[in-house]
Amino acid sequence: xxxxxxxxxxxxxxxxxxxxxxxxxxxxxxxxxxxxxxxxxxxxxxxxxxxxxxxxxxxxxxxxxxxxxxxxxxxxxxxxxxxxxxxxxxxxxxxxxxxxxxx
Numbered sequence: 374x375x376x377x378x379x380x381x382x383x384x385x386x387x388x389x390x391x392x393x394x395x396x397x398x399x400x401x402x403x404x405x406x407x408x409x410x411x412x413x414x415x416x417x418x419x420x421x422x423x424x425x426x427x428x429x430x431x432x433x434x435x436x437x438x439x440x441x442x443x444x445x446x447x448x449x450x451x452x453x454x455x456x457x458x459x460x461x462x463x464x465x466x467x468x469x470x471x472x473x474x475x476x
């Protein structure tokens with residue numbers, strides 16, 4: 374009688390070939406994280422989160438000045454800084470991106 378194929382056999386076969394291909398092809402990024410690249414991307418991301426008047430040397434060329442009239446109704450200058458207090462988009466996404474890039 375032949376060998377019976379169970380439902381877990383395709384999964385095991387996939388895992389075998391996956392790990393076998395990792396050994397053959399090698400995976401250089403597993404043991405050697407590139408912290409220099411992660412830091413550069415994090416800094417670039419936070420440059421995109423700036424608010425207010427942006428410096429002329431801004432690396433993200435499509436970003437422009439923003440929030441220049443914040444606080445004008447109360448006669449308070451609230452321009453500048455970083456977008457981080459919107460809680461969902463303005464804080465959680467930058468924080469999640471940074472922790473992902475640095476991990």
